[in-house]
Amino acid sequence: MLEQFLLTYLDARTGENTDGEKPANQPSERISASPALARQRYGVAVCIVGIALNVGLCIFKGLIGLAAGSLSICADALNNLTDAISNIVAILGFQLAAKPADKGHPYGHGRYEYVSALIVAVLVAVLGFELLRSAVEKIISPTLTNYSIVTYVVLAVSVAIKFWMANFNKSAGQRIQSESLYAAAIDAKNDGIATAAVLVCAVLSTMSPFNYDGWVSFGVALYIMYSAYELIVTTIDPLLGRAPSDEFIAHIHATITKHPEVLATHDLMVHNYGPGRLFMSAHIEMPAEMDSLAAHAVLDAIEQEFFAEGISCILHYDPIVTDVSHTATLHSWLAWRIRSIDPRLTIHDVRCTHTHSHHHIDLDCVRPDTLPMSDQELREAICTIIRTRYDDAVCNITIDHDFLEIDTQK
Secondary structure, eight states, X not given: OHXXXXXXXXXXXXXXXXXXXXXXXXXXXXXXXXXXXXXHHHHHHHHHHHHHHHHHXXXXXXXXXXXXXXXXXXXXXXXHHHHHHHHHHHHHHHHHHTSOOOXXXXXXXXXHHHHHHHHHHHHHHHHHHXXXXXXXXXXXXXXXXXXXXXXXXXXXXXXXXXXXXHHHHHHHHHHHTOHHHHHHHHHHHHHHHHHHHHHHHHHHHHHOSSOOHHHHHHHHHHHHHHHHHHHHHHHHHHHHOOOOOHHHHHHHHHHHHTSTTOOEEEEEEEEEOSTTOEEEEEEEEEEXXXXXXXHHHHHHHHHHHHHHTTEEEEEEEEEEOOSSOHHHHHHHHHHHHGGGTOTTOEEEEEEEEEOSSOEEEEEEXXXXXTOSSOHHHHHHHHHHHHHTTOTTEEEEEEEEEESSOOOOBO
């Protein structure tokens, strides 16, 4: 209930979508059409809540850890301090990501947020390593621990707070599509599990003469380091250029092909320069006999639809001969024949010109990245098929890689 109250309050203060969900037709790559400043304020406010809670947990755990002589509790307190520092880094990421585009960065500064999430992941990894080193020392040279009822209460409350923070950050991250808040949610969940392990250790230590503190610290350290690895992999992904989701691609395809003039679309490219900064390009096939101004008007209409969703795009018009002509017949025949190589292969932009000595065949072939042959081998295979029809054919074949592997035919 407190989580929903805070999220609703932040919605009202920052102007974000108050229902907490994306519209049904809005894929996960896009955020609601809110000003960048509102998104920045929302993220900063969530991080401030995290800083306050983590600093409080660090103080209380540090005090009871020192009083009990427990390395695992002191390490857990240090972990909370690191989380507070991570929240500060995330705030810097939100502030920098909100900077407008400039001459040196024409696509904006949105990826700063991904960088801040990566810094958080590295800090978690460093913490895990330091805790691992201390745990080994504790195992080699164990010391006595003295737990009290206050210890159990503080740890139990800490577990509850951490799991609440995980849900809070996850919900906030979904609202504004923030990698930093997603990382904070995963980190908070891991902290809750780690603190629960420390609590179990404290209970067992009062029931048994065996000193569990060092061993539990060792296990917690390994868990934190594994979590850091997962966070690093997750945050590097968008920096390297993560492929858009099938849901997002299907949405683009549906938006383009709902126009009756459009025959098909291919060569889709999507570039993500941070939340709310998507750029895409695509080739749009329309009848060759269509008036050029009319074709341009269709492309303009499609671009405006995407722009309204926060997506900048460039569309290329591919004229397609649709009458029963020599080229159209060749296209149909060749599209059928190349399926003998692999049924996933598709072709477009087929052109055939005949000189006094040769048939010049130009075409683009879209191949899946998993096809077990090189581009040159594929060109030769297609050219061999063409020469069964025209033995004097001169082939100019462009191979397009369809990493997305989605059918874009209308």
